[in-house]
Each structure stands twice: as C-alpha cells, then as structure tokens.
Amino acid sequence: MLNLQQINKIFNEGTPDEKVALNDINLHLAPGDFVTIIGSNGAGKSTMMNMISGALTPDYGVVAIDGTDVTRLPEYKRSQYLGRVFQDPMAGTAPSMTIEENLAIAYSRNAKRTLRRGVGRERRDFFRTALERLHLNLENRLNAKVGLLSGGERQALSLLMATFTKPAILLLDEHTAALDPSRAELITRLTKELVEADNLTTLMVTHNMQQALDLGNRLIMMDKGQIILQIDEETKPNLTIPDLMAEFERIRGEKMNSDRALLG
Numbered sequence: 001m002l003n004l005q006q007i008n009k010i011f012n013e014g015t016p017d018e019k020v021a022l023n024d025i026n027l028h029l030a031p032g033d034f035v036t037i038i039g040s041n042g043a044g045k046s047t048m049m050n051m052i053s054g055a056l057t058p059d060y061g062v063v064a065i066d067g068t069d070v071t072r073l074p075e076y077k078r079s080q081y082l083g084r085v086f087q088d089p090m091a092g093t094a095p096s097m098t099i100e101e102n103l104a105i106a107y108s109r110n111a112k113r114t115l116r117r118g119v120g121r122e123r124r125d126f127f128r129t130a131l132e133r134l135h136l137n138l139e140n141r142l143n144a145k146v147g148l149l150s151g152g153e154r155q156a157l158s159l160l161m162a163t164f165t166k167p168a169i170l171l172l173d174e175h176t177a178a179l180d181p182s183r184a185e186l187i188t189r190l191t192k193e194l195v196e197a198d199n200l201t202t203l204m205v206t207h208n209m210q211q212a213l214d215l216g217n218r219l220i221m222m223d224k225g226q227i228i229l230q231i232d233e234e235t236k237p238n239l240t241i242p243d244l245m246a247e248f249e250r251i252r253g254e255k256m257n258s259d260r261a262l263l264g
C-alpha cells in the first residue's frame with residue numbers, strides 16, 4: 001500500500017548548515033497496517049511525513065502509494081490518496097465556514113466518483129451519519145461555524161474529514177499533542193475507532209510512547225534520519241516503555257535523551 005525505497009533528504013547541502021534529515025529510509029506498509037512512529041527531536045519524523053504527502057521531494061529514492069510511483073507527483077495531486085491531521089487543531093478546518101461546508105470541501109477533494117455525485121439531502125444525510133460516529137452531537141450543528149467549536153471538537157472534525165473518504169494512506173502528525181489530556185484521550189479513542197472501522201492504512205507520529213504502544217499493529221523508532229528499530233505485529237502487544245528505552249540504548253549505546261518522548 002505504501003512503499004518508501006531508499007529515501008534520502010539533505011537540507012542546505014554543501015553549506016555549513018547542511019543537515020541529513022533522512023538517510024536511506026526503507027518502509028513498507030501492507031493494506032490495513034497502522035504504524036506508530038516515535039523518535040527524538042529532529043529524528044526526521046516530520047520530514048518523512050512530508051515526503052509521503054508531497055510537501056517535500058526526496059533527493060533520492062522512491063515513494064509509491066498503491067503501486068503507483070508518486071515521487072514527483074505534486075502535493076495537490078497526491079491529496080487524492082491521503083488524509084492528514086496536524087498537531088494544530090486550527091490547521092485542518094476553515095473557521096469562518098460551517099461544519100457542513102468544511103465537510104463538503106473534504107468530500108469533493110477526496111471522495112470517489114460515486115460519492116461525489118450525491119447532492120443536497122442525500123449528501124447531508126451522509127455527513128450526518130459520518131458525524132454521528134464522533135458522538136459529539138455535531139450532526140445536529142451542521143450550520144454552526146467551525147470557529148465556534150472547542151479545540152477537541154475541531155480536531156475530531158479534522159480527523160473525520162481526513163478519514164471519511166477512506167484515503168489510501170492516513171497521516172497523523174502528533175495530532176493529539178496540542179490537546180489537554182481528556183481531549184487527547186477522546187481523539188485517541190476516535191482515531192482507534194475510525195481507523196479500525198475502515199481498516200485504514202495509517203502512519204502516526206507521536207511523542208507519547210504509551211500512545212505509540214496502545215495504538216496500531218506496528219511501531220518504528222527513528223533517530224538521526226534513520227529507522228533504527230521496527231517492531232512487528234507479533235512483538236508489539238507485549239512491548240513496554242522500558243523495553244523501548246532498552247532497545248534504544250542497545251542500538252545507540254547511549255540513553256534516550258528526549259524528555260518529550262517519555263511522556264505518557
């Protein structure tokens with residue numbers, strides 16, 4: 001479903017600010033895989049997500065989605081394959097537009113042809129049914145401006161907009177990190193429900209190790225532009241935070257030093 005082959009990215013090459021952000025990244029996701037990604041600050045997590053979304057192009061390597069080479073496909077064309085939720089709850093939705101208008105934009109951007117034909121009442125019913133899955137009563141507030149929603153409600157809506165058209169790949173970029181604990185828990189629960197309901201192929205970056213262990217069937221750890229550890233679905237259910245810390249120490253010969261990575 002997703003293939004990253006020998007992805008390399010160097011920023012400011014040949015200057016004193018040269019930074020190897022990704023160093024030979026190879027990753028394969030089968031349909032329905034849900035991979036959580038952890039790693040210290042500057043490990044290359046966001047750069048890797050941006051390579052998949054098309055916001056960045058690799059210096060070398062191939063990005064393939066669903067068997068199609070999309071390495072040179074611009075971001076706006078690649079969006080048909082992708083749903084993405086960012087850390088900032090304000091980033092995924094338009095505040096001056098209503099819930100229905102926001103859903104309509106996401107729907108027309110990503111929905112398959114058969115869905116797109118639905119208009120008027122039929123489409124509104126589809127939106128209502130989708131919103132009911134959030135259990136936030138938003139299905140009765142279709143005409144409310146999104147700017148009036150709380151951060152948690154807004155992030156739930158962003159999550160729904162990123163998933164309800166069943167994208168080939170769902171990218172979650174620390175999407176609970178800016179929320180208070182109870183709202184983060186709500187979004188974590190919804191993520192689990194929505195991803196499982198449609199068996200979505202998902203990549204989730206998180207600094208919360210417990211969340212990385214609780215969600216998904218696989219886990220990867222990144223450091224200094226490399227994937228240094230891949231945990232498969234047989235091993236992941238029994239894994240603990242001390243195991244992950246010990247693995248890092250074994251591989252790198254030093255203690256993990258990111259305080260944020262210990263949260264949770």
Ligand SMILES: Nc1ncnc2c1ncn2[C@@H]1O[C@H](COP(=O)(O)OP(=O)(O)OP(=O)(O)O)[C@@H](O)[C@H]1O
Nearest residue numbers: 011012019021039040041042043044045046047048
């Ligand atoms: N546009 C850019 N120009 C120059 N350097 C960059 C750019 N984007 C990222 N980098 C550098 O590349 C490295 C990887 O950054 P990236 O943002 O991918 O890390 P990350 O794992 O997402 O970190 P964090 O957890 O702190 O968000 C860092 O050293 C960063 O400073």
